[in-house]
Amino acid sequence: MYICVRALSHTAELWLMVRKLKLVGVPIAVLLMGCVEENPALSPTNTVSASPVPEAAVAIVNESTVKVRWKPSPSEQLPAFKEYYLVLVEMATQRVVRRISVTERQPEYILLLGGLRRGTLYGLDIWVRFRDNTLSTAPRTLLFSPAVQYTEIAGQPIRLYEQDAPPEYPNGLNLNMGGMPAVLTRAFAAQWDICFEIVDGQARIGSPIASQVYGGQRKQTLVGNRVVTDVAALDEVWVSSPLDSAAGDLGPLMLDVPEQLPSNKGIAFFLMRVDTTWAKVLIKPGPDGRLVQGTAPQRYVELAISYQPEKAIPSALPGRRENGSGVSMQRY
Numbered sequence: 134m135y136i137c138v139r140a141l142s143h144t145a146e147l148w149l150m151v152r153k154l155k156l157v158g159v160p161i162a163v164l165l166m167g168c169v170e171e172n173p174a175l176s177p178t179n180t181v182s183a184s185p186v187p188e189a190a191v192a193i194v195n196e197s198t199v200k201v202r203w204k205p206s207p208s209e210q211l212p213a214f215k216e217y218y219l220v221l222v223e224m225a226t227q228r229v230v231r232r233i234s235v236t237e238r239q240p241e242y243i244l245l246l247g248g249l250r251r252g253t254l255y256g257l258d259i260w261v262r263f264r265d266n267t268l269s270t271a272p273r274t275l276l277f278s279p280a281v282q283y284t285e286i287a288g289q290p291i292r293l294y295e296q297d298a299p300p301e302y303p304n305g306l307n308l309n310m311g312g313m314p315a316v317l318t319r320a321f322a323a324q325w326d327i328c329f330e331i332v333d334g335q336a337r338i339g340s341p342i343a344s345q346v347y348g349g350q351r352k353q354t355l356v357g358n359r360v361v362t363d364v365a366a367l368d369e370v371w372v373s374s375p376l377d378s379a380a381g382d383l384g385p386l387m388l389d390v391p392e393q394l395p396s397n398k399g400i401a402f403f404l405m406r407v408d409t410t411w412a413k414v415l416i417k418p419g420p421d422g423r424l425v426q427g428t429a430p431q432r433y434v435e436l437a438i439s440y441q442p443e444k445a446i447p448s449a450l451p452g453r454r455e456n457g458s459g460v461s462m463q464r465y
Contacts, residue, residue: 184206184207184208184261184269185206185260185261185269185270185271185272185273186203186204186205186206186217186259186261186272186273187204187206187207187273188203188204188273188373189201189202189203189204189259189273189275189373190202190203190275190371190372190373191257191275191277191371191372191373192367192368192369192370192371192372193277193279193280193282193367193368193370193413193439194245194279194282194368195279195281195282196249196251196279196280196281196282197247197248197249197250197251197279198245198246198247198248198249198279199245199246199249199277199279200243200244200245200246200368201243201244201246201257201259201275202241202242202243202244202371203217203241203242203259203273204241204242205238205239205240205241205242206261206269208261208263208269209238211263213263213264213265214261214263214264215236215262215263215264216234216235216236216262217234217235217236217242217259217260217261217262218232218233218234218235218259218260218261218262218268219232219233219234219235219244219257219258219259219260220232220233220257220258220260220272221233221246221255221256221257222255222256222257223253223254223255224253224254224255224256224276225253225254230255234262249278249279250279251278251279251280251281251441251442251443252278252279252441252442252443252446253278253279254276254277254278254446255276255277255278256274256275256276257274257275257276257277258272258273258274259272259273259274259275260272275373278441278443278446280411280412280413280439280440280441281439281440281441281442282367282437282438282439282440283314283437283438283440284437284438286313286314286315286316290435291306291314291316291435291436291437291438292316292433292434292435292436293305293306293316293327293328293329293338293433293434293436294329294427294431294432294433295329295330295331295336295429295430295431295432295433296319296330296331296346296347297331297429297430298430298431298432298433299431300318300319300320301318302318302431302433303316303317303318304317304318304319304322304325304328304329304330304347305317305319305321305322305324305325305326305327305328305329305341305347306325306326306327306328306436306438307321307324307325307326308326308406308410308412308438308440309406309410309440309442310324312442314438314440319347322341322347322349322350322351323349323350323351323352324352325341325351325352326341326352326354326404326406326412327339327340327341327354327356327404327414328341328344328347329433329434330344330345330346330347330387331425331432332345332346335389336389336390336392336424336425336432336434337387337388337389337390338387338388338390338414338416338434339354339356339385339386339387339388339402339404340352340353340354340355340356340384340385340386340387340404341353341354342354342385343385343386343387344387345387352406352407353385353407354385354404354405354406354407355383355384355385355404355405356380356383356384356385356386356387356388356402356403356404357376357379357380357381357382357383357386357402357403357404358380358381358382358383358384358386358388359379359380359381359382359402359403360388360400360401360402361400361401361402362394362396362398362400363394363396363398363400364398364399364400364401364415365398365399366415366437367401367413367415367437367438367439370401370413370415370439376403376405376411377405379403380402380403380404380405381403383405388402390416390424390425390434391424392423392424392425393418393422393423393424394418394422394424397418397421397422398418398422399415399416399417399418399424400415400416400424401413401414401415401416402414408444409444409445410440410441410442410443410444410445411440411441411446412438412439412440412441413438413439414436414437414438414439415436415437415438415439416434416435416436417434417435417436417437419435
């Protein structure tokens with residue numbers, strides 16, 4: 134359920150104070166799905182000790198929209214609790230894009246943030262605010278950048294076939310060939326970022342350099358060993374930590390693909406290309422729930438892709454101090 138929100142503008146004086154103190158601001162784009170009311174009169178004055186939001190995550194919807202979700206703070210039980218106060222910032226310029234107040238109570242909060250720019254790193258702080266206009270001591274912080282999603286290429290499903298398929302069938306995928314993903318046959322294996330094979334009855338997908346059946350020059354794509362299961366779409370892949378952490382251990386891996394999950398849903402994994410651009414890959418189930426579709430020798434997997442073409446920008450990151458740990462300095 135999407136929640137009703139009230140967007141709050143910020144004062145120039147407060148923002149100048151933040152910049153002078155070198156406090157990091159968090160951004161936001163545009164918030165849809167709900168009632169929006171501008172209220173320039175409210176701005177936080179100080180912070181108090183309180184339970185922060187215990188958990189938050191972000192999922193990429195498309196190149197201009199993300200979804201954010203968070204769990205209720207225990208502070209909701211306090212009589213002084215008023216609302217959640219969110220600040221969205223464009224990180225490169227530290228420009229505050231939007232301030233949002235969320236008042237309606239929910240068992241889980243889900244918010245759509247639209248109007249974002251692909252390749253731009255945004256930050257979002259989620260604060261607890263009380264009736265006297267004070268804030269919790271620390272926010273829950275998310276950083277993210279929208280990414281492009283592909284479910285088709287040139288109007289056709291994205292399918293990778295096993296190695297024994299006819300030579301005109303693609304076995305691998307390049308995520309950014311001339312600005313677009315491309316499925317490629319074995320003749321262009323040197324251009325693959327990922328490939329698909331079936332060895333001794335086990336379907337596998339991942340880094341071409343780790344393939345057991347494809348020879349010649351191959352890329353060393355880094356694939357995370359964490360597989361997200363039971364997802365039907367890429368916007369169900371929630372991330373709350375840097376992708377090099379959320380992905381699990383990165384390496385030139387081939388991941389086992391199960392024939393089918395009990396839920397009849399799909400699986401997703403993360404990868405980093407040799408040029409340091411990141412992607413999420415979803416293996417979609419067929420109408421019967423099978424992940425490996427078709428019959429030998431033309432078995433295949435069908436994919437959906439979320440790709441960030443800007444280098445070294447994982448799609449979700451937590452705020453950090455300069456020493457690389459913990460939450461970044463408070464943001465107002």
